[in-house]
Amino acid sequence: MVTDAFGESGPAEAGRGQRVLDLLDKAIQAQSPLVRKNIARARQRNPEATPAQMIRSLERMYVSALTGTGAAVGGAAAAPGVGTGVALALSAGETLSSLELSVLFALSIAEVHEVPIDEIERRRTIVMGIMLGGTGSATIAKVAERTGQHWGRQVVAKVPVETLRQINRILGRNFVTKYGTKQGIIVLGRVAPFGIGAVIGGGANAAMAALNVRAARRAFGPPPTS
Structure with a gap:
């Protein structure tokens, strides 16, 4: 399924790289049906919210959720008595959760921008x-x-699907390199002594969320007026 979308993987990419792309597709499939529910949550406090206000609410929800998840798992993984194997398993589960949160955020922002x-x-x-930031936007252009x-508006909404497949093959290779390496560093950091792991997990996730928020703003530009 992922191989068709991202092109054939070389021998060096067949293991870890394919697992990262499988996680990405799993997250997209799981979160796509939840986009409108996520937007509805962002409107709960202000049913008359403008698109700009909804986007700000979605951004805050995303940063808060990702930071909290990283801190919680970091603290649990580094708690006294938790073995390294259990700690790494907890962090691996959080890796999928953080990816799902990022997918839901990106698709929700796209939905608001129509x-x-x-x-x-x-x-x-x-x-x-969005998750590749400047590298991703340069490749797409x-x-x-x-x-x-x-x-986000000029390319994704308008170019043919075949062109998007070409883009995604290149983005997929870059995603494996950047996301796999980044998550590996974060996972190891969470196994630090109790307390430190929570700080590392929460701080790393907060930084990643902030970067993705800025990338989304650059991708879609000013919010629609209505």
């Missing part, structure tokens, strides 16, 4: 483009042969 997310290739481009700001 960017189509019905097709799997468009969802993959949105998620990886180059392959799509389009210049200008806000690739």
